[in-house]
Amino acid sequence: MEISSFLFPKAKVAYITTSMSMQEAMEHLEHHQYSAIPIIDSEGKYVGTLSEGDLLWKLKNTPGLNFDNMNQVPVTEFKKRIRNECVSINAQMDDMLALAADQNFVPVVNDDLVFIGIIRRKDIIEYYTRNITD
Template sequence: MQISDFLFPKEKVAYIISSATMQEALEKLEQSQYTAIPVIDGEGKYIGTLSEGDLFWKMKNTPGLSFQNLDIIKVHEIKRRIHNECVSINAHLEDMLHLAADQNFVPVVDDNQVFIGIIRRKDIIEYYTNNITD
C-alpha cells in the first residue's frame, strides 16, 4: 500500500490560488461545500489551507470590510489559523497516516513541492473498515 493508492487528484479537488480574492475563496468554499480548501501559489506549490474561520476572522478584524468589498483582499493576505501539513507522494504510508489523524485531509505534493491532490481521512477510514478482518 502506497500514498498514491489513496490520492484524490488535483483535478477533482477544490483549491484556491493565493492571488485570488477573498470573494473568490468564499464562492469556492460555498460551491464545494467544504469548510477548508488547499491554497497553492502561482507555481502550483502548496502553501497552506484556507478555512471558513480564516475568512470570518479576516472580516471581523478588518475595519470597513463587508460582503460588498471582499474583492479588495487577496487570499495570501488572510492569516491562516490552521496549518495542514503536506506529505510527499514518495513518503512512507505511516507519515501520511500520522498527519491524517489530526487533519480532515492531507495535501500531497510531488518532489518539487507542487500540489498534486489530497488524501481524505474519510477514504482512509473506509479502506480500513472494508479491509480489516478479525
C-alpha cells in the first residue's frame, strides 16, 4: 500500500501561512477547532506546525502582548514546541507509520518539498481497525 491512499489533500486541510499574524492563526485554530495546524511559506512549502500551546506560551512570555495587539505579532516569531516531521509522498509506509505514532497528523510534501496535504493518525487507525482480523 502507498501512503497516498491516506492523503487528506491540501485543498481540504486548514493551514496557516508565514505571512499571518498571531491573531489570524488563533482565529484559524478556533474556527477549525484544531489544537495544531500546519504552517506553509509563500512558496507553498511546509515549515512547521503551530499549536495552541505555542500561542499561550508566546502570550505568557511576551511583556505587553495581549489580545488587543496580537495582530502585530507575525507567526514567524513563534517558538514551535511541536515538531511535526513531514514525509515525502514517495516515502515507504513504514516511514510514515513511524511518524504517525508520535504525531496527530503527518504533513506530506512532493519531490519539490511543496506541501500537498496531511495523513491523519485517525484515518490510519480507522483503516487498520476495519482491515485487520484476528
